[in-house]
Amino acid sequence: MRSIREKTSREKTTRCAVRLGRQVHLVLLGFNAGCSPELPTPLPSGHSEAALPRRGGALTLASFGDMRTLDPANVADGIAPQVLQAMFAGLVDYDTQGQIQPELAKRYSVSSDGTHYRFVLREGVRFHDGEELTADDVKRSVERALHPTSPNPSSASYASIKGYAAFIARKAEHLDGVSVEGRYVVTFDVDRPDSSFLPLLAMQPLRPVCKSAGTRYADTWHPCGAGPFKLLPGGWDHGRQIKLVRHPGYFRPGLPYLDSFTYLFNVNTTSQRFKFATGEQDVLRDFLAPELLKFQADPRWRPYGEYEIEKQVAGLAMNTELAPFDNVEIRRAVATALDRDQLQQVRASNLRPAYLPVPPGVEGYDASLKGQHFDLNEALDHMKRAGYPFDPATRTGGWPHIIPYLTYTQGLDEYLVQIVMQQLARIGIRLEVRIVNYPTFLALRGRRKQTVAGPGFWQQDYPEPGSFLEPLFHSKSINDEESNNASFYANSRVDELIDRARHELNPERRKKTYGEAQEIICDEAPWAFTHYYRFFVQWQPYVRDYRPHPTWTLDAARVWLDHAAGPLATRALFSGDALAKLLGTRIRGRATW
Amino acid sequence: MVARLCLRLGWAFFVVWATVSLTFLVHHALPSDPARMVAGPQARPADVVRIREELGLDKSIYVQYARFLGRLAHRAPHADASPGENHASCARILWAVHLDLGKSYQQRRPVVTILRERLPRTLWLALAAASVQLVLGVTAGVLAAAHKKTLLDHLAVSTSLLGTSAPTFVIGLFLQWLFAFRLGLLPLDGWGDSSGGHVASVVLPAFTLGLFGAAYYTRIVRDEMIGQLSEDYIRTARAKGLSGRAVTLRHALRNAYMPIVTVLGVDVGTLVGGAIVTESIFRWPGIGSLSVTAMLDRDGPVLMGCVMVTSVAVVVSSLVVDFAYALLDPRVRGARA
Numbered sequence: 001m002r003s004i005r006e007k008t009s010r011e012k013t014t015r016c017a018v019r020l021g022r023q024v025h026l027v028l029l030g031f032n033a034g035c036s037p038e039l040p041t042p043l044p045s046g047h048s049e050a051a052l053p054r055r056g057g058a059l060t061l062a063s064f065g066d067m068r069t070l071d072p073a074n075v076a077d078g079i080a081p082q083v084l085q086a087m088f089a090g091l092v093d094y095d096t097q098g099q100i101q102p103e104l105a106k107r108y109s110v111s112s113d114g115t116h117y118r119f120v121l122r123e124g125v126r127f128h129d130g131e132e133l134t135a136d137d138v139k140r141s142v143e144r145a146l147h148p149t150s151p152n153p154s155s156a157s158y159a160s161i162k163g164y165a166a167f168i169a170r171k172a173e174h175l176d177g178v179s180v181e182g183r184y185v186v187t188f189d190v191d192r193p194d195s196s197f198l199p200l201l202a203m204q205p206l207r208p209v210c211k212s213a214g215t216r217y218a219d220t221w222h223p224c225g226a227g228p229f230k231l232l233p234g235g236w237d238h239g240r241q242i243k244l245v246r247h248p249g250y251f252r253p254g255l256p257y258l259d260s261f262t263y264l265f266n267v268n269t270t271s272q273r274f275k276f277a278t279g280e281q282d283v284l285r286d287f288l289a290p291e292l293l294k295f296q297a298d299p300r301w302r303p304y305g306e307y308e309i310e311k312q313v314a315g316l317a318m319n320t321e322l323a324p325f326d327n328v329e330i331r332r333a334v335a336t337a338l339d340r341d342q343l344q345q346v347r348a349s350n351l352r353p354a355y356l357p358v359p360p361g362v363e364g365y366d367a368s369l370k371g372q373h374f375d376l377n378e379a380l381d382h383m384k385r386a387g388y389p390f391d392p393a394t395r396t397g398g399w400p401h402i403i404p405y406l407t408y409t410q411g412l413d414e415y416l417v418q419i420v421m422q423q424l425a426r427i428g429i430r431l432e433v434r435i436v437n438y439p440t441f442l443a444l445r446g447r448r449k450q451t452v453a454g455p456g457f458w459q460q461d462y463p464e465p466g467s468f469l470e471p472l473f474h475s476k477s478i479n480d481e482e483s484n485n486a487s488f489y490a491n492s493r494v495d496e497l498i499d500r501a502r503h504e505l506n507p508e509r510r511k512k513t514y515g516e517a518q519e520i521i522c523d524e525a526p527w528a529f530t531h532y533y534r535f536f537v538q539w540q541p542y543v544r545d546y547r548p549h550p551t552w553t554l555d556a557a558r559v560w561l562d563h564a565a566g567p568l569a570t571r572a573l574f575s576g577d578a579l580a581k582l583l584g585t586r587i588r589g590r591a592t593w
Numbered sequence: 594m595v596a597r598l599c600l601r602l603g604w605a606f607f608v609v610w611a612t613v614s615l616t617f618l619v620h621h622a623l624p625s626d627p628a629r630m631v632a633g634p635q636a637r638p639a640d641v642v643r644i645r646e647e648l649g650l651d652k653s654i655y656v657q658y659a660r661f662l663g664r665l666a667h668r669a670p671h672a673d674a675s676p677g678e679n680h681a682s683c684a685r686i687l688w689a690v691h692l693d694l695g696k697s698y699q700q701r702r703p704v705v706t707i708l709r710e711r712l713p714r715t716l717w718l719a720l721a722a723a724s725v726q727l728v729l730g731v732t733a734g735v736l737a738a739a740h741k742k743t744l745l746d747h748l749a750v751s752t753s754l755l756g757t758s759a760p761t762f763v764i765g766l767f768l769q770w771l772f773a774f775r776l777g778l779l780p781l782d783g784w785g786d787s788s789g790g791h792v793a794s795v796v797l798p799a800f801t802l803g804l805f806g807a808a809y810y811t812r813i814v815r816d817e818m819i820g821q822l823s824e825d826y827i828r829t830a831r832a833k834g835l836s837g838r839a840v841t842l843r844h845a846l847r848n849a850y851m852p853i854v855t856v857l858g859v860d861v862g863t864l865v866g867g868a869i870v871t872e873s874i875f876r877w878p879g880i881g882s883l884s885v886t887a888m889l890d891r892d893g894p895v896l897m898g899c900v901m902v903t904s905v906a907v908v909v910s911s912l913v914v915d916f917a918y919a920l921l922d923p924r925v926r927g928a929r930a
Contacts, residue, residue, distance in 0.1 A: 066886070068699045076633045076699075151647060151701070153632035156639040168643075219701040220681070238700060238710065239878045240784065264783075266876050270766060271782050274774040280781070439625035439891045442634055461635060471635065482629060482638040 039291075040277035042300050045542040045562040053545065055257050057561030061554070062264040062272050062281050066239055070223045070231070072207045073145035073152045081204060083263060085552040086244055087128075088207040088225035089251075091119050091138065091186075092198060098309075098363060098463060098550040100202050104133065104226065104251075114193030114505045117201075121184040126249035127210040128230035135186040139178045140215055141208040143167070146175060150217035154205050157461065160197060162189040193503045195510055199462035202551075228256040228557040239266060250557075257560035276538070282561075283546065284538045292349045295538050304539050308548040309361025310532035313354055313468060314413075316420060317456030317527050321449060321488045324399050328524055329386035330429075335372045335525035337379035337427045338420065343530050346415050350536070354529040356518055357468050361532075361550065364465040366515050371522045372529055379427045390428030398428015405431040406454040408441035413455040416530065446483040456486055456527050463551060465514040469498050473521050489526035601915065605908040612904040613897060617661065620893055621654045627891040631698050648698055661897070664693040684709070694901070695894035697887075704898040707883065712902065714784055715879035718802070718871075719864035721795045725803025727857060730810020731846075737811065738818030739841050749811055756808025765801040765874040772797060782876035798875040802868050806860060813856060817849040824848075850921050858914030859907075866903035 067079040072088050075081060093103040102108055105119040125133040146155050148168050158164060163176030177189040190197050200206075210224035223231050229244035236242040245260045264281070269288050275281035287295070295301045318325035318334065325331050340353030355371030358364060383390050383398065390398035405421075407413045414435065421431045431453070436444070444450050461467045471477045475490035497517035504510040522529075535553075539546045542563045549555040628645035629636070636644075645651050649660065669691045670680060682703035683691035694704035737749035756764075773781040785794040821827065822845050830840045867881020884899035886892070 069701055074701070076631060076636075148643060149647065151631070151644055153636040153640050153644065155643070156637035219696065237878075238702070238707070239883070240876070264876075266873075266878075266882065267782065268873060268876070271769070271874070271876065274769070274781055277774070278777075437625075438889065439627075439630050440623065442629050443625045446629075446638075458635065471637070479638045482626070482641045484635070484637065 039294055039298050039301065042304065043279045043540045043542055044564045045544065046564040047562050051562065053257050053560040054562065055560070056259050057563070059258050059261040059283070059543065059556065059559060059561065060264065060281050061261070061283050062267040062275065062286070064266065064268055064272070064286050066265045067242065067263070070236065070242070071217070071221065072204045072209060072225070073150045073217050075204055076153050079263070079265070081552060082554040083242060083244070084204045085227070085554065086229040086261070086556045087223060087227040087231060088204060088209070089227045090202060090204065090207045092202045094202055094463070094551040096547065096549060096555065100198055104208065115190050117188040117197070119186050121186065122251055123184055125226055125251045127226050128224045128247050129210050129212060130249065131211055133208055133226050134183050135180040137208045137211065138186045139180050141213070142178050142206045143175050144209065144213060144215055144217055145205050147216055152205055154461065157200055158206070160190045160192065160194045162191055193505050195502055195505055196462060196464055196466050199464050203462055226251070228252070229261065241265060252557070256557040258556060261556050276540070279540060282540050282543050285535055287536065289347060289349065292536055296349065296536070301538060304541055306537055306548055308535045308537060308553060309550050310352060310359040310534045311361045312457060312459045312533040313357055313359050313529060314455065314457040314531050314533065315354065315527040315529040316453060317487045318453050318525070319451060319488055320526050322452050324403065325453065327386050329382045330388070330399065331525040331528070332523070333379045333382035333386065333427055334424060334429065335528040336375050336382060338423055338528050338530060339374045340530060342423070343416055343419055346419065347412065350533055351531040352534060354532045355522070357472065357521055357527065357529060358465045358514070358518060359460070359532045362460055362465060362468070363463045364511050364514055366511060369515050369522070370519050372525065376426060383427050388428060392426060399430070402430045402432045404452050405433050406441060406444060406451045407433060407435055408438045409435055411438070411455070417455070445486050446479070446481060448480045448483065448488065451486070454486070465518070466498065466502050469514065469517055469521070470502070473526060474498050487526035489524070491520065491524065494520050601912055605912060608908050609901065609904045613901050616897060616900045617658055620891070620896060621657070623891070625891050627698055627893055630891045661695070664695070667691050667693065694898040697892055697895045699890050699892045699895070704894045707895060708898050708902060711878060711880050711883055714877065715865055715867060715881070717791065718795055718798055718868065718877060718879060719861055721799035722802035722806065722864055722868070723857060723861050725799050726806030726810055726860070729803060729807035731814050731853065733807065733811040734814025735818055735841060735846060737815040738822060739837070741819060749815065753808035753811040756804050759805070761801060761805055761870045762874060764804055765798070765871055768797050768801055769874065782874070784878055798868070798871050798877050801871050801874070802864065810853065810856070813852055814849060817852055818845055821845040821848050851918065854914055854917050854921065858910045858917070862907035862910035865906035
């Protein structure tokens with residue numbers, strides 16, 4: 001009896017196992033299908049290309065990063081500028097062509113000697129709390145952002161404003177260089193003519209903040225400005241998302257079109273891809289590398305994707321105070337030995353070969369300049385002139401010691417340097433890669449006589465060549481600790497050219513002067529420039545008038561949504577809303593029109 | 594019993610203090626600059642110096658440690674008095690005692706506020722995952738032991754081997770792809786915006802963690818149960834005419850509790866410390882992802898807060914396990930008495 005029962009039980013178990021095996025097989029087949037090269041179908045728009053913008057809807061973006069703070073006086077991460085741009089308007093701003101235009105100011109003038117700026121404000125501009133924006137608010141906001149108690153990481157960039165030194169040293173209660181001349185007129189005085197002043201003013205740190213911000217920075221302030229979107233209490237769930245809603249009192253009539261926009265944080269690239277496919281996320285910027293190529297190759301998606309302009313330069317920074325890179329011929333050899341086209345293949349869809357220190361997306365970039373180039377024979381000649389000839393046939397000669405190269409984990413350079421090592425081995429330079437974490441790398445890179453070579457990278461602080469040349473190659477940027485000039489490069493002629501260009505107000509002459517400095521830098525090669533990094537953005541067809549902004553990446557004020565009829569997107573059966581309905585709790589759905 | 598409890602609490606206090614102090618020391622010994630991480634890689638040196646002074650990082654490690662300990666637990670101001678700026682980053686833990694872990698360098702918010710946001714979410718996930726692994730692991734282990742050397746047993750053992758071998762990110766991504774993306778049954782990630790959303794959102798991360806743990810539990814329970822089922826008292830119980838189910842569940846399983854409780858206690862403590870990979874896949878705003886970010890950003894106060902929460906969780910769960918032994922096993926109770 002027992003054996004019959006055992007047998008029956010065994011048969012049942014076997015049948016169950018077989019059924020389970022079939023199910024698992026089906027699931028695995030499905031998983032395989034999901035990972036196939038097929039891209040999701042674009043979610044269509046409701047109207048033709050010629051349709052006029054319509055108001056309403058909620059735009060959702062995402063990033064794998066997080067936003068730490070939301071105060072113009074403390075912009076310290078890469079996502080914050082996109083959100084700040086939506087919340088805070090400036091006196092002047094960059095337009096979609098990358099040109100400076102009056103924003104809160106209806107007009108501005110610059111004195112003939114270039115040291116006095118006069119801004120006439122628009123009247124009736126309202127902050128998010130309903131208060132009117134006046135010249136007093138501008139002065140108060142500038143002093144709040146530049147006060148020594150403010151954690152502003154870019155405060156020193158505004159050192160040309162008159163009285164800055166006394167103000168930052170707490171010797172003056174107010175900033176002499178900012179004056180209020182009536183309810184709607186504010187003036188700025190700078191020590192010397194400064195071509196970077198307006199570009200810096202167009203950046204976010206000095207943008208007017210509501211009266212509730214007070215005269216000094218405080219961590220507890222609820223962010224409030226005069227931009228097209230505002231933050232409601234509880235709208236920012238740290239580490240998860242921020243939701244901004246339309247500011248009804250925005251000074252540009254009719255704008256913004258969106259009811260709200262939401263930025264999700266800490267979303268990994270796989271999840272972003274899933275969300276984008278279902279329309280839960282409307283714009284995709286963080287790609288899995290192979291998927292980016294597929295999107296670009298797919299004719300259905302091609303009209304809805306675009307590269308952002310290049311604003312970053314990267315290269316191999318060589319310490320000019322340490323051997324062997326104190327020898328200019330060795331640096332020239334390195335710069336000439338790098339085959340940038342080959343390096344670009346590490347991530348072909350995001351990298352472009354770099355030959356100049358200023359990226360193509362920056363005003364003042366000049367492709368006609370004599371930059372660095374790849375020529376193996378010339379590199380070998382430089383090695384010979386340096387006193388370390390290398391014979392590629394016998395692989396003898398070259399620099400006799402192994403050069404330590406410091407880099408960091410989880411960055412692109414981990415991969416690039418492996419190719420760089422092979423390329424430099426062809427001229428008799430051997431690298432030993434030492435990998436540390438990013439904070440350690442930053443600390444060691446900026447310490448004098450510490451790091452012989454390592455990756456260099458820089459992103460524009462403001463769209464001017466000086467934003468790259470001054471911190472990276474001017475001798476005044478050399479410090480014993482925290483040095484921005486990580487190659488510790490000093491050349492009095494370059495210093496003089498950078499200074500002259502900064503104080504030159506004529507754009508043509510300025511460009512020419514910066515160009516001359518760039519050619520010297522390329523020749524003396526404190527860096528061997530390798531690549532410019534560029535992001536690609538893909539958006540759903542129903543996201544209209546989306547174009548990557550040259551300065552801010554996102555210009556949410558002019559984007560509008562044009563969903564076709566039908567369900568907006570696939571929603572989880574047991575999503576929060578569905579379960580909330582079941583449980584009878586409050587539903588917080590997504591607004592659509 | 595009271596003396597034993599006091600001794601254990603004293604030891605627990607020492608463990609937490611030692612862990613936190615060691616973390617403080619290691620964090621300061623690292624060759625990196627928290628002020629540079631706050632200011633960003635492109636900040637000018639003058640701004641980095643100013644931020645370092647503002648955060649008090651220019652002081653010696655002794656001064657910083659003394660400040661940290663000094664404000665960690667301090668007397669709260671009188672109820673009628675205004676708390677003022679000095680107590681802006683405090684949380685009241687007892688009626689007259691404040692806990693102050695300082696402000697996050699990066700987020701510039703009180704660490705206690707950040708932990709207050711994250712801890713309930715972490716506990717929710719930890720309890721859900723522990724439940725999944727307990728229920729699945731114990732069930733599979735008992736079935737495997739009760740049907741020793743049958744196909745069911747082999748299946749349970751093989752599946753548990755698969756579960757312990759498969760990396761969490763593979764299980765997580767697979768569950769996410771299948772149940773959220775393809776079938777649309779559950780939210781893809783996040784924490785949800787309502788109580789219903791919280792329930793729905795925890796399912797996939799809890800199963801991701803729980804399946805791994807369940808596989809481990811299956812093996813423990815099976816081995817322990819097989820040992821118990823071969824004991825004399827089981828034979829006696831069967832001889833007295835008890836059904837197989839009653840023997841298994843009421844007698845053998847009860848005696849197999851001890852290792853399960855031990856492992857579960859350690860697991861809950863560890864899960865409160867954070868399930869870093871799972872939190873990352875499912876964008877779960879818990880302690881794990883917070884501590885990793887704090888470490889990468891050299892955000893000392895947040896890191897210290899996370900370490901403190903984790904060490905307290907492990908110590909408390911160990912204490913609970915220790916006292917659970919006495920409740921579950923009369924022999925332990927007798928020995929202690």
